[in-house]
Every structure is written in C-alpha cells, then in structure tokens.
Amino acid sequence: GENVEQHPSTLSVQEGDSAVIKCTYSDSASNYFPWYKQELGKGPQLIIDIRSNVGEKKDQRIAVTLNKTAKHFSLHITETQPEDSAVYFCAATYSGYALNFGKGTSLLVTP
Amino acid sequence: NAGVTQTPKFQVLKTGQSMTLQCAQDMNHNSMYWYRQDPGMGLRLIYYSASEGTTDKGEVPNGYNVSRLNKREFSLRLESAAPSQTSVYFCAVAGGVGSYEQYFGPGTRLTVT
Numbered sequence: 001g002e003n004v005e006q007h008p009s010t011l012s013v014q015e016g017d018s019a020v021i022k023c024t025y026s027d028s029a030s031n032y033f034p035w036y037k038q039e040l041g042k043g044p045q046l047i048i049d050i051r052s053n054v055g056e057k058k059d060q061r062i063a064v065t066l067n068k069t070a071k072h073f074s075l076h077i078t079e080t081q082p083e084d085s086a087v088y089f090c091a092a093t094y095s096g097y098a099l100n101f102g103k104g105t106s107l108l109v110t111p
Numbered sequence: 112n113a114g115v116t117q118t119p120k121f122q123v124l125k126t127g128q129s130m131t132l133q134c135a136q137d138m139n140h141n142s143m144y145w146y147r148q149d150p151g152m153g154l155r156l157i158y159y160s161a162s163e164g165t166t167d168k169g170e171v172p173n174g175y176n177v178s179r180l181n182k183r184e185f186s187l188r189l190e191s192a193a194p195s196q197t198s199v200y201f202c203a204v205a206g207g208v209g210s211y212e213q214y215f216g217p218g219t220r221l222t223v224t
Contacts, residue, residue, distance in 0.1 A: 034212065036215075042218075043216050043217050043218050044201070045215070097142060097161065097211055099211075101153040104151075
C-alpha cells in the first residue's frame with residue numbers, strides 16, 4: 001500500500017506533560033485515519049479516528065488533527081499518565097477499506 | 112461477547128511444516144483481515160475478505176492462503192512454513208461498506224525454526 005510515515009519512533013515524557021505523534025501519508029484518496037494503542041502482548045486497540053471531511057476531533061485527553069492539503073495528521077495526548085505508556089500506531093485507508101499502518105511510536109510516561 | 116478470538120495463542124513450527132491459524136468473530140461484521148507484525152515494521156496486511164465469499168491479497172501475501180469459511184470465520188494457512196514467517200499474526204474485523212473501523216484480536220505468536 002501507500003506509505004505512512006510516523007514520527008518519532010520513541011517518545012519519553014513526564015507525567016502531566018503533553019505528547020504529540022505525527023504521521024504523513026502519500027495517497028491523496030485516503031479518507032479515514034485511525035489511531036491505535038497497543039500494550040505489551042495485546043492486540044491494537046482503536047482509540048480515536050478521523051475522517052477526511054473533519055479537521056479535528058477530541059475525546060477527553062486525546063485529540064487528532066488532520067491537514068489534508070499537507071497530507072499529515074497528528075495525535076495529541078494531554079495530561080499524560082503512566083497508563084498511557086504503550087506503542088501507538090497511525091494508519092490511513094488505501095484501496096477502499098484496507099489500512100496502511102505507520103511503524104509505531106513507543107511512548108513512555110515517567111512518574 | 113468475546114469480540115474477535117484467535118487460536119492458537121502460541122505455536123512453534125519446524126521449517127516445512129504446515130498449520131492453520133483460526134479467527135472467529137461474534138460482532139456480525141462483514142470484513143475480516145489478516146496482518147503480521149514484525150519488530151520495527153508496524154502491521155502489514157496479508158489478506159482480507161471484504162465480505163463472505165470474497166478474498167483479496169494485501170501487501171505481503173506470498174506463502175499464505177486464506178479461507179472465509181462463513182461470515183464468522185476467516186482462516187490463514189501456511190502450507191510450508193519458513194523462518195521468515197516468524198511473526199505475530201493478528202486478525203481484525205470491520206463493519207464493511209461505509210464502516211472503516213477495524214477491531215483486532217489478541218494475536219497468535221508463531222515461531223518457525
């Protein structure tokens with residue numbers, strides 16, 4: 001599928017600080033952008049998503065922004081907590097309903 | 112309500128052996144997917160089934176076959192396992208037309224020696 005680039009690959013923040021993860025995509029036809037959280041030994045869990053007709057979406061401490069012109073989208077986590085520590089993946093649709101994933105960001109929140 | 116279940120959880124194979132990974136869902140979703148996850152590579156799509164009776168290749172289909180047995184079940188078969196197929200395999204489901212959200216199972220960790 002088309003490439004989805006994700007940065008940074010690792011991120012360490014102190015509890016209470018904000019964390020931002022950024023992704024870029026190349027397929028201009030992509031119209032759905034989910035974010036997944038994966039804890040050790042578990043499957044990815046959908047935490048928030050955004051469609052191409054929306055610029056921003058918020059759910060409590062997490063938010064996602066989308067810039068279709070620049071083909072990039074970001075995950076924002078505010079007031080981070082130790083339980084936010086996990087690997088986060090972004091993704092974008094291609095060929096209809098298939099998803100192309102970024103390579104992941106390992107987030108560590110230290111008390 | 113188990114959502115998406117995968118069996119087995121762990122498996123060790125010798126090179127050349129065959130096996131089938133099973134995925135079942137009780138979410139009544141139309142689309143089912145098989146991914147593999149390797150360190151530093153994210154999740155890569157192997158095969159998917161948009162609806163019962165259809166299957167399509169994803170990004171990395173070589174060495175695998177799939178069967179959409181019915182709406183609930185989607186299996187992944189390795190006919191002759193190779194060490195390069197050592198990975199964690201995830202099954203996912205989605206609602207189908209107009210519904211993009213994918214929900215993942217707990218995974219199968221496969222080692223080929």
